[in-house]
Amino acid sequence: MENIRNFCIIAxxxxxxxxxxxxxxxxxxxxxxxxxxxxILDDMDLERERGITIKSHAIQMxxxxxxxxxxxxxxxxxxxxxxxxxxxxxxxxxxxALLIVDAAQGIQAQTISNLYxxxxxxxxxxxxxxxxxLPAANPEEVKDQIIDLIGCERDSIIPASGKTGLGIEAILExxxxxxxxxxxxxxxxxQALIFDSVFNSFRGIIAYFKVVNGxxxxxxxxxxxxxxxxYFAEExxxxxxxxxxxxxxxxxxxxxxxxxxxxxxxxxxxxxxxTLNNPCEQGIQGFEDVKPMVFAGxxxxxxxxxxxxxxxxxxxxxxxxxxxxxxxxxAALGFGFRCGFLGMxxxxxxxxxxxxxxxxxxxxTVPNVSYKAYSTKGELMIVNNPSDxxxxxxxxxxxxxxxxxxxxxxxxxxxxxxxLCIGKRGILKNQVYLTQERVELNFELPLAEVVFDFxxxxxxxxxxxASFDYSPLEYRQSNLVKLDILLNAEPVDALSALxxxxxxxxxxxxxxxxxxxxxxxxxxxxxxxxAIGAKVIARETIRALRKDVTAKCYGGxxxxxxxxxxxxxxxxxxxxxxxxxxxxxSAFMAVLKLD
Amino acid sequence: MSGIYIHIPFCHQACHxxxxxxxxxxxxxxxxxxxxxxxxxxxxxFFNENSKIESVYFGGGTPSVLNHTELERIVKAxxxxxxxxxxxxxxxxxxxxDVNDSTIEIWKKNKINRxxxxxxxxxxxxxxxxxxxxxxxxxxxxxxKIKQAGFSNIxxxxxxxxxxxSMLLWKNQLEKIIDLSIPHISAYCLTIEPNTVFGNQLKKGxxxxxxxxxAQEQYFYLHEFLEKNGFEHYEISNxxxxxxxxxxxxxxxxxxxxxxxxxxxxxxxGEKRMWNVANNFNYIKSIESNSLPLEYxxxxxxxxxxxxxxxxxxxxxxxxxxxxxxxxxKIEFEQFKNKINHYIHxxxxxxxxxxxxxSIEGFWKADGIAGDLFL
Numbered sequence: 001m002e003n004i005r006n007f008c009i010i011a012x013x014x015x016x017x018x019x020x021x022x023x024x025x026x027x028x029x030x031x032x033x034x035x036x037x038x039x040i041l042d043d044m045d046l047e048r049e050r051g052i053t054i055k056s057h058a059i060q061m062x063x064x065x066x067x068x069x070x071x072x073x074x075x076x077x078x079x080x081x082x083x084x085x086x087x088x089x090x091x092x093x094x095x096x097a098l099l100i101v102d103a104a105q106g107i108q109a110q111t112i113s114n115l116y117x118x119x120x121x122x123x124x125x126x127x128x129x130x131x132x133x134l135p136a137a138n139p140e141e142v143k144d145q146i147i148d149l150i151g152c153e154r155d156s157i158i159p160a161s162g163k164t165g166l167g168i169e170a171i172l173e174x175x176x177x178x179x180x181x182x183x184x185x186x187x188x189x190x191q192a193l194i195f196d197s198v199f200n201s202f203r204g205i206i207a208y209f210k211v212v213n214g215x216x217x218x219x220x221x222x223x224x225x226x227x228x229x230x231y232f233a234e235e236x237x238x239x240x241x242x243x244x245x246x247x248x249x250x251x252x253x254x255x256x257x258x259x260x261x262x263x264x265x266x267x268x269x270x271x272x273x274x275t276l277n278n279p280c281e282q283g284i285q286g287f288e289d290v291k292p293m294v295f296a297g298x299x300x301x302x303x304x305x306x307x308x309x310x311x312x313x314x315x316x317x318x319x320x321x322x323x324x325x326x327x328x329x330x331a332a333l334g335f336g337f338r339c340g341f342l343g344m345x346x347x348x349x350x351x352x353x354x355x356x357x358x359x360x361x362x363x364x365t366v367p368n369v370s371y372k373a374y375s376t377k378g379e380l381m382i383v384n385n386p387s388d389x390x391x392x393x394x395x396x397x398x399x400x401x402x403x404x405x406x407x408x409x410x411x412x413x414x415x416x417x418x419x420l421c422i423g424k425r426g427i428l429k430n431q432v433y434l435t436q437e438r439v440e441l442n443f444e445l446p447l448a449e450v451v452f453d454f455x456x457x458x459x460x461x462x463x464x465x466a467s468f469d470y471s472p473l474e475y476r477q478s479n480l481v482k483l484d485i486l487l488n489a490e491p492v493d494a495l496s497a498l499x500x501x502x503x504x505x506x507x508x509x510x511x512x513x514x515x516x517x518x519x520x521x522x523x524x525x526x527x528x529x530x531a532i533g534a535k536v537i538a539r540e541t542i543r544a545l546r547k548d549v550t551a552k553c554y555g556g557x558x559x560x561x562x563x564x565x566x567x568x569x570x571x572x573x574x575x576x577x578x579x580x581x582x583x584x585x586s587a588f589m590a591v592l593k594l595d
Numbered sequence: 596m597s598g599i600y601i602h603i604p605f606c607h608q609a610c611h612x613x614x615x616x617x618x619x620x621x622x623x624x625x626x627x628x629x630x631x632x633x634x635x636x637x638x639x640x641f642f643n644e645n646s647k648i649e650s651v652y653f654g655g656g657t658p659s660v661l662n663h664t665e666l667e668r669i670v671k672a673x674x675x676x677x678x679x680x681x682x683x684x685x686x687x688x689x690x691x692x693d694v695n696d697s698t699i700e701i702w703k704k705n706k707i708n709r710x711x712x713x714x715x716x717x718x719x720x721x722x723x724x725x726x727x728x729x730x731x732x733x734x735x736x737x738x739x740k741i742k743q744a745g746f747s748n749i750x751x752x753x754x755x756x757x758x759x760x761s762m763l764l765w766k767n768q769l770e771k772i773i774d775l776s777i778p779h780i781s782a783y784c785l786t787i788e789p790n791t792v793f794g795n796q797l798k799k800g801x802x803x804x805x806x807x808x809x810a811q812e813q814y815f816y817l818h819e820f821l822e823k824n825g826f827e828h829y830e831i832s833n834x835x836x837x838x839x840x841x842x843x844x845x846x847x848x849x850x851x852x853x854x855x856x857x858x859x860x861x862x863x864x865g866e867k868r869m870w871n872v873a874n875n876f877n878y879i880k881s882i883e884s885n886s887l888p889l890e891y892x893x894x895x896x897x898x899x900x901x902x903x904x905x906x907x908x909x910x911x912x913x914x915x916x917x918x919x920x921x922x923x924x925k926i927e928f929e930q931f932k933n934k935i936n937h938y939i940h941x942x943x944x945x946x947x948x949x950x951x952x953x954s955i956e957g958f959w960k961a962d963g964i965a966g967d968l969f970l
Contacts (some may be wrong), residue, residue: 247881546959
């Protein structure tokens with residue numbers, strides 16, 4: 001156990017976490033050059049393309065230091081706010097963390113919140129100043145920021161470059177000498193913390209864990225404390241580049257278990273594994289059932305594909321337990337599912353995975369948060385879909401969730417950011433200068449406003465120099481109205497939204513304009529109306545399409561025109577007929593594209 | 596039946612609507628001619644050995660910018676490398692301002708037997724708006740001169756749907772065409788393409804596109820009026836008296852082979868579509884080093900069928916359902932028939948001798964219908 005070091009990496013997106021991890025793996029010969037590809041740990045295509053980590057991963061390295069062999073377990077964590085619970089569990093499995101900061105960009109909000117998590121779990125922090133070779137690097141100033149933040153010694157900050165490999169050896173030395181070995185009692189009953197799981201189509205669910213106390217042996221009967229389910233430890237082992245089976249995994253080590261579990265929802269991140277023979281008295285602290293923050297409808301474009309969509313969602317849920325859904329129906333879209341997501345990125349990922357991995361063409365409706373509606377009789381109703389809001393006459397009040405938002409930016413962007421947040425009904429709570437140029441702003445904001453286009457706007461107005469993190473606060477009463485959209489005089493329930501009354505007119509006008517832009521002209525004229533109850537507050541008209549032919553079609557035009565028409569045909573397949581109107585997928589997300 | 600197209604990428608001035616490839620600087624004209632001749636040599640084996648060339652078409656740009664020597668050079672090269680023994684139609688695109696006794700003489704000498712005249716309109720202010728170099732009167736003079744020289748196979752281009760072209764003016768124009776006894780008309784609704792002067796003006800909000808209702812009215816009138824006067828409406832934009840339909844253009848629409856020579860010209864050999872680089876300088880450079888400046892794509896069976904649908908539906912012969920039936924599965928054909936029936940019900944299409952043929956209303960929506968029928 002003295003030779004084990006468990007650590008994670010805390011870093012902001014693009015600060016070079018994955019590249020630095022790649023270098024560590026190469027230096028310790030965990031991967032050969034031949035096996036090497038960029039972002040080794042991010043094995044989903046989606047992760048590589050977007051340069052983000054969605055799932056947690058773990059990999060074991062062997063490294064000899066001063067003649068002694070060491071086992072280093074790197075637990076790679078997601079970097080996005082949507083996945084902060086997963087991050088917290090990964091951090092709980094470690095004794096130390098590399099804090100990687102881009103020498104040019106400095107500390108970002110996401111880094112700080114994860115750093116606080118790590119400090120709260122008593123992790124030993126090893127600050128690493130990455131991308132030191134960049135011309136724009138500003139090492140001394142960023143070092144000041146790091147010292148301010150964690151109160152470390154200046155010379156304990158390791159300069160490094162994932163690109164050139166500079167500092168890798170020093171990092172490994174620091175991991176061994178500074179991070180404490182895991183503590184725990186080998187002889188105590190088994191307590192193993194689950195920090196993630198993956199789905200394998202042949203083996204079922206593979207759960208990743210860290211043994212906090214005791215030992216797990218192959219073939220033992222095990223029990224998951226929170227779910228109270230019992231399994232047989234069919235295969236256990238450690239995680240190298242590929243899983244390597246072992247007969248036992250002991251205190252302090254990180255490993256995996258395969259036990260014939262079919263669905264990811266049976267394996268809850270944060271749950272504790274113990275043995276049936278000698279069970280522990282209680283689970284490891286900090287377990288939570290993750291709750292979805294954002295809800296949206298997912299519908300098949302072709303209503304015939306409903307069953308196939310259900311099957312695909314079930315499959316997806318096998319490896320993504322945080323996805324929740326229940327069947328719902330919409331007058332406009334037919335049968336589909338109301339899904340709960342951890343956040344907007346999570347929602348995008350699910351939609352993209354449905355399209356890529358299951359070849360489903362789906363419509364995702366306007367996302368919304370979960371509201372609490374109180375009827376005049378005083379009954380509470382949870383509203384996850386705007387169209388479920390009770391009739392106005394029976395409605396007493398509506399509450400919406402608020403969040404505490406933390407924004408770190410350069411002082412020159414304070415003005416526009418204040419404007420943005422106040423426009424989104426935010427309340428400035430606090431403003432702290434971290435350094436002369438860097439400011440931390442704290443807001444209370446309705447989550448619903450953040451769900452829409454907040455993050456993109458924030459990035460735009462700050463030219464990328466603002467980072468953002470949030471945590472939930474309580475529900476608060478708000479003056480919300482249901483805004484309905486009518487196409488060709490038919491209400492399209494999937495386009496309804498709950499909006500603050502003060503914003504309703506402006507919002508209604510913009511959404512009508514946007515829909516006019518997104519819905520192609522058809523054989524007849526289509527009025528677009530926005531209404532609150534029976535009152536129409538905005539209107540646009542899509543003119544009828546008369547001419548649909550171009551005059552010339554000679555030699556070269558033929559292939560050009562064929563390609564154009566083929567493309568249009570593909571686009572049309574992705575359109576949904578609502579009443580007599582064909583609506584493209586993008587129109588259902590129009591709300592997210594308003595200026 | 597095979598045809599050869601020669602692209603002459605030069606114009607005296609740029610029309611505000613045109614997005615074909617051309618240059619208004621004539622500096623490279625002689626060089627281009629030289630290299631077109633060389634390309635003809637490089638591609639002399641394009642057609643099967645015993646394939647006879649039935650049509651030659653000089654388009655542009657403006658072929659009538661070619662002088663005597665230049666035209667003769669290309670025709671000689673054509674003669675040298677291809678079998679023109681069966682040549683039936685030799686079309687030359689001309690602009691009214693280039694028509695005079697000496698040019699007519701040159702064209703006659705070089706076996707040209709059909710002219711396509713870029714008339715566009717008889718109205719001077721519309722011609723100016725389109726940035727044409729000639730007047731309406733120039734057009735009439737040109738037509739008369741060609742006819743006096745003994746040519747009868749003349750086509751004129753007309754444009755409708757121009758802002759400022761009223762219904763009354765349009766009717767007058769068509770009357771004039773009939774008075775001049777022209778046997779072939781290509782009439783195009785003004786399309787505003789992005790990379791043109793009009794395109795830019797539209798983007799900046801400086802012009803308002805013509806009222807669609809009026810453009811449609813002009814098209815329907817055109818159809819009705821010309822059919823009444825003995826023309827066949829044989830393609831969306833083309834009208835011909837019996838025996839005066841364009842053989843060369845018809846071959847494009849019937850999926851026949853054609854060779855296109857010159858910058859930006861397209862070729863088709865039955866399964867491959869090829870296109871030359873649309874840049875005079877690069878064209879010359881490539882031909883100089885004996886390499887063809889072209890890219891190509893090989894059509895899959897489906898793409899071939901889709902092109903057949905796309906081009907066939909634009910003609911009065913329509914698409915042969917038996918031909919489609921042979922190529923696709925029973926289920927696919929059922930679905931195809933369902934769509935056809937849908938268009939029959941909306942009076943956009945009719946079936947004659949197992950061919951699906953668009954009505955005049957259908958012609959006006961041909962792109963959408965073709966795309967919908969794609970396999």
